[in-house]
Amino acid sequence: MTPQSSFLYAAPVVPEKLQSLRALLSSMNQAPGIVDLANPIFPFSDFETLHFARLLIVSDLAAADRAVFHLPVQGLPDYFVLMGEVDGEETAFRNELVRRAGPGLRSLFSHCAGFREADELSRFLASSQVKAAALYVNWVGRTLLQEREEEALRRALSEYARQHQDSLQKMPPQQLWASMRDLLDKQVAAGELRLTPPAATPLSWRVRNFLNLLWVPFVLLVLAPVLLLILPIYLLALRSWETNDPGVVPALDSAHAAELETIENTDVTNQFSVFGSLKPGALRRWSMRFFLWLTDYAARHIFNRGGLARVSTIHFARWVPFDGGDRMLFSSIYDGSLESYMDDFINKVGYGLNITFSNGIGYPRTHWLIGEGCRDEQTFKRVLRRHQLATEVWYNALPGVTAANKHRNSMIRAGLESRPTDDEKIREWAALL
Numbered sequence: 335m336t337p338q339s340s341f342l343y344a345a346p347v348v349p350e351k352l353q354s355l356r357a358l359l360s361s362m363n364q365a366p367g368i369v370d371l372a373n374p375i376f377p378f379s380d381f382e383t384l385h386f387a388r389l390l391i392v393s394d395l396a397a398a399d400r401a402v403f404h405l406p407v408q409g410l411p412d413y414f415v416l417m418g419e420v421d422g423e424e425t426a427f428r429n430e431l432v433r434r435a436g437p438g439l440r441s442l443f444s445h446c447a448g449f450r451e452a453d454e455l456s457r458f459l460a461s462s463q464v465k466a467a468a469l470y471v472n473w474v475g476r477t478l479l480q481e482r483e484e485e486a487l488r489r490a491l492s493e494y495a496r497q498h499q500d501s502l503q504k505m506p507p508q509q510l511w512a513s514m515r516d517l518l519d520k521q522v523a524a525g526e527l528r529l530t531p532p533a534a535t536p537l538s539w540r541v542r543n544f545l546n547l548l549w550v551p552f553v554l555l556v557l558a559p560v561l562l563l564i565l566p567i568y569l570l571a572l573r574s575w576e577t578n579d580p581g582v583v584p585a586l587d588s589a590h591a592a593e594l595e596t597i598e599n600t601d602v603t604n605q606f607s608v609f610g611s612l613k614p615g616a617l618r619r620w621s622m623r624f625f626l627w628l629t630d631y632a633a634r635h636i637f638n639r640g641g642l643a644r645v646s647t648i649h650f651a652r653w654v655p656f657d658g659g660d661r662m663l664f665s666s667i668y669d670g671s672l673e674s675y676m677d678d679f680i681n682k683v684g685y686g687l688n689i690t691f692s693n694g695i696g697y698p699r700t701h702w703l704i705g706e707g708c709r710d711e712q713t714f715k716r717v718l719r720r721h722q723l724a725t726e727v728w729y730n731a732l733p734g735v736t737a738a739n740k741h742r743n744s745m746i747r748a749g750l751e752s753r754p755t756d757d758e759k760i761r762e763w764a765a766l767l
Contacts (some may be wrong), residue, residue: 335475335535338385339424340652343462345446346411347391355414355445359389359726367597369729375438378729383427385478386650386667387418389442389727392609394661395590396720399695400611402580411657414446417665418729419650421477423536424463432456467623468630470651470666472737474638475532476744483528484743485735490527491517491746492767507760511753514764518750529747543634550631571617572703579613582696586716593724598672601733603649606672607665608721609656611695619659622693626653629690640741644682647675649737653690662694669736676715684708696720742766 347355362373371379378387392413400407416439420427431439432455439459443449449458494517495502502510521527554561598604612619633642633651642648651666668675679687688707692700696717700707708714735743749763 335532336421336477337475337535337539338419338421338471338477338650339427340417340419340466340469340650341424341427342415342417342464342466342652342654343459344392344413344415344464344656345443345448345462347414347445348447349412351445352391352412355442356391356726358442358445359391362389362727367600367728369727375441376435376727378731380434381420381427381430383421383478384729385419385421385731386605387416387727387729388605388607388665388725389414389416390607390723390725391415392607392656392663392723394609394611395723396582396584396610396696399582399584402582403614403695405611405614410661411447413656414442415663416442419471419667421479428456428459432459464654464656466630466652466654467626468633468653470633470642470648471638472642472646472649473640473740473744474634475535476740477532478731479530480532481732481735481740481743483530484747485732485739487518487527487529487750488743488746488767490521495764495767507757507764510764511749511760515750515753529751546631547635550627568617568621569702575613575615575618576700576702579699581699583713584696584720586720590724591719594719594722597724597728601730602736603667603669603730603733604672604675605665605667605725605728606675607663607723607725608718609661609663609723610721611661612659612693613695618693622690623659625689629653629686640737642683643686645678647678647737664691667730669738673715676718680708680711680714687714694721 358375362370362375364370369378371377376387376389378384392415394410397407397410436455439455440451443458443462444451491514494514498513502513505513518527518529522529612622637643640646642651647669649667649669652664654663654665655661656663684707685704688700688704691697692703692707694717698707698710698713698717732740746763746766749760749766754760754763
């Protein structure tokens with residue numbers, strides 16, 4: 335298989351150039367939330383391994399809330415961010431990015447501090463890369479090529495089933511399967527369909543993944559005595575934070591909410607980005623890094639086949655520290671409305687929200703870290719909306735196809751490539767069409 339990689343290049347925007355950058359980004363869209371694939375700056379559709387991409391200006395929209403913790407409010411940098419998800423290694427994609435979109439990238443990053451026209455672009459991007467503290471991939475190893483080919487297969491079979499509905503319904507299950515398999519063979523032979531076999535998994539990735547699988551439990555085992563000693567101190571500190579941290583419950587800016595609504599639900603899949611400041615304190619920061627470290631491990635080795643715990647609508651997600659961990663960006667790509675997305679998290683993995691987001695300024699109070707918090711539903715939703723960024727440019731390589739659709743398509747393919755021997759299983763397979 336070919337594992338996916340995430341990339342994020344960020345550079346602080348020169349304040350005097352902020353509006354010019356916004357105008358340039360806006361020119362890349364047909365309409366708010368709908369990218370122009372023919373835009374001259376970034377030829378998205380030329381990249382055959384790029385699942386999703388975003389270009390946005392990352393600003394702390396709730397920076398004023400920092401004052402309650404006596405943190406500086408003024409002088410915080412805004413960042414221009416190019417981020418996305420791609421098949422294969424980031425380095426290989428970066429080289430392709432420079433080759434295909436070099437002039438456009440230069441025009442964009444020319445609005446940023448530290449960029450010089452004479453700089454070698456690939457080296458600049460590498461130095462601007464911000465690593466995620468935790469990453470989630472819905473289905474590790476399912477490439478964009480696979481998704482496109484399997485969606486084409488599903489459409490061909492569904493259309494054939496629609497046109498021959500009466501005759502197919504009268505067929506015994508084994509004959510029905512054979513008819514569909516014969517259609518596939520003919521269309522593959524004619525070049526109308528392709529089902530490319532998966533590539534071999536890179537040895538370097540397998541080694542890194544295996545070492546990570548062993549490394550995290552090993553570290554936890556070694557540190558267990560220290561963690562047990564620290565635990566009472568941490569619990570006392572935790573209750574002190576939860577009891578005494580100042581609350582922040584400002585009203586939501588209606589104009590900002592309206593701006594967000596203009597770029598949402600242009601497709602069945604949406605993007606989501608929130609950015610904000612973290613509460614001060616070394617112990618709190620270390621605890622958050624620790625929990626994100628565990629989150630990354632679980633996403634990498636446990637929740638890598640179609641669901642983050644019980645939430646199955648997310649394609650990709652990441653938690654990215656900025657400014658040395660002073661601020662944090664969370665981004666995800668999900669199916670459905672924002673309301674249903676937030677409800678999914680609250681009802682199914684609320685404890686996970688509390689463990690990570692409770693360290694952010696303005697988050698509803700938790701109780702022993704995993705309780706309450708996002709259960710204060712309206713406050714939680716208002717806080718997220720207040721920190722949510724309006725993404726300037728958003729690209730989806732496979733619009734109209736949800737994470738559930740992609741899983742269904744893979745099951746359809748698997749059912750054709752490995753003939754079911756049980757009639758009932760064939761009926762279940764046929765129902766996928």
